[in-house]
Amino acid sequence: MRSVVFPAFRVAAMVLALGGTPAVAQETxxxxxxxxxxxxxxxxxxxxxxxxxxxxxxxxxxxxxxxxxxxxxxxxxxxxxxxxxxxxxxxxxxxxxxxxxxxxxxxxxxxxxxxxxxxxxxxxxxxxxxxxxxxxxxxxxxxxxxxxxxAPQRYMTSSKPVASLGDAGGLKIYAAGSALPRALRAVGSIPISITASELYDSVSRGTVDGALFPYSSTNAYKLGGKLRHEVGGVKFGVxxxxxxxxxxxxxxxxxxxxxxxxxxxxxxxxxxxxxxxxDDENIRQSLIASGELTVSELPEAEVRLWREQLLKAAQEWAAEMDAAGKNGTELLEAMAQAGAGE
CATH class of the missing domain: 3.40.190.170 (Bacterial extracellular solute-binding protein, family 7)
Incomplete structure (x- = not known):
């Protein structure tokens, strides 16, 4: 049987006559x-x-x-x-x-x-x-x-346990960003600005007393057993x-x-x-179980003191943003209210 070749326009017309449309490949x-x-x-x-x-x-x-x-x-x-x-x-x-x-x-x-x-x-x-x-x-x-x-970061020290707000005074503590150093100053500590990769050597030499750090990152920077003491009941920011x-x-x-x-x-x-x-809590519990971490559980009144200072730090940040024309107080209120209706 002889094959019949139809021109392209006739193929399109036949497809339309049958109620269909030509297939068009979608571009990746x-x-x-x-x-x-x-x-x-x-x-x-x-x-x-x-x-x-x-x-x-x-x-x-x-x-x-x-x-x-x-x-x-x-x-x-x-x-x-x-x-x-x-x-x-x-x-x-x-x-x-x-x-x-x-x-x-x-x-x-x-x-x-x-x-x-x-x-x-x-x-x-x-x-x-x-x-x-x-x-x-x-x-x-x-x-x-x-x-x-x-994960929310914890106040951890290498050699000196911190059991009160007064104990934090004057300690040199690593923190990243701009808000976390402000929070450290609010509790009387001295924020240290280095890279996270420098933290191991700085803690080992004693040039830094501790860090604000999430446990989920301690393994990556080999800090397990180096940051040996945690302030319990208080979490710093993310x-x-x-x-x-x-x-x-x-x-x-x-x-x-x-x-x-x-x-x-x-x-x-x-x-x-x-x-x-x-993951953050599993690593924390593993460090406690191995004896590489001790936690100073603060009494509730002491926890309130820390939290009051951290809130003041946030309010001071907002006031500075307001002064720069950036509506910091409005954003701080939005942060406080976010998720409240869900």
Whole structure:
């Protein structure tokens, strides 16, 4: 039998006559992702990667990602997004306090006790339409698609147990960011600004008396057995970070892809923060069981004294932001109220 070849326009006409439409292959969208973490870091594996995988799954594989870890595209994540070199990037605001001063509101511990409480409040403020989005992120053309924090940090010392607020006076304590050093000064300690990678040697030499640190990071920096004493009953603040896109890049994506990205962050945040809380406490209990950590459990009246000083530090921060025209008090109130209605 002789085959018959129909011109393309006749094929299209026949398909339409049968009530169908020609099949059109959907184009794959590849987004470049930049972050500063090693590929084995838990924040990548349990946080960012899981979010990206869920976006790929939700779009039936149409959205793929080129990932550049360990600052391979450069250290200025904000600049990478603004220039279009990266489509999505992890940003740690405490490393860019000039660009993200108001994110310091999330670092005060007066409004949460767990990672999940802190992350929930941060997301409520940072998501599109939130108070931080309006005051800081959106104003710089950024959209937050995933928000996370470390575990709340503990006041730990290497040799001297701290059993009262007076004991903290004059101790040289490591703290990252801008809010945590302020909190240290509020309890009478001297904040020390070094990198976390320098902390092991500084504690070993005695040039630093201790640190504000989450237990979930002690193994990575080999600090188990070095920070031997904890102030029990008091938690200091967290360090916050987010994954963002430029608003213009997000707006250029198809609507279904926008929806997939918007929906991906919160479920991963919830699973990741629960893991972080559990991991942090497991490491703490392991250090106690091995004799490498002792905890000075403060009486309730003493705990109140510490917490009053930490709240004063947050209020002083807010007043300074107000003086600079940045509505710090309004944001502090938003942080306090976030999650209250849920």
């Amino acid at each position: 969208i590849t987004l470049k992702v930049a972050h500063p973490l090693p590929e084995t870091h838990y924040s990548w594996e349990l946080g960012i990667k899981k979010m990206l995988d869920s976006i790929t799954e939700a779009t039936d594989g149409r959205v793929q990602f080129e990932v550049y870890p360990a600052n391979q595209l450069g250290r200025d994540a904000y600049g990478l997004l603004r220039s279009g070199i990266a489509d999505m990037a992890m940003i740690v605001p405490l490393y860019a306090p000039d660009k993200f001063p108001l994110t310091g509101v999330t670092e005060f511990s007066s409004f949460y006790d767990t990672t999940c409480e802190a992350a929930e409040k941060y997301w409520e403020l940072a998501r599109p339409g939130g108070a931080l989005d309006a005051a800081e992120y959106g104003a710089q053309g950024l959209r937050v698609v995933f928000a996370m924090t470390t 360090s916050s970070w987010f994954v963002g896109m430029s608003e213009s890049r997000f707006a250029a994506l198809p609507e279904d892809v926008q929806q997939a990205i918007t929906a991906a962050g919160l479920p991963v945040q919830q699973s990741f923060c629960a893991w972080t809380d559990e």
